Amino acid sequence: MGQRTIKVTFMPDNRTVSVRPNLTLLDAGRQAGAGIRTRCGGRAGCLMCKVHVEDQSGLTPPATNECLKLGDLIQSGTRLACQARITGDTTVKVPEDPLKAAVRAQLARQKEEENW
């Protein structure tokens, strides 16, 4: 009998991968090419891997270390991708890279000015 696989979808790019249970969201994100940022290599040190998961029924509950790192953000669905392990089908929202967001905002401002 084959091992059960789980479907994880990364938004906004709608990239889906099938993974084995207990993989971290960070590793699943790497498989999907979802662009989850990291500087500490998955040791809960950099906090750059924050993602948003509305329905967390497909994830392990946050451990004490993750709760301490995220504080109140936990209540609004934020998780550290390197700490959250996958237990069932789940959908993850990956925040836009801050540099890309800044460039997009600048381009939008320029376009607005051109239209005056």
Ligand code: FES
């Ligand atoms: S990868 Fe650094 S905190 Fe998760």
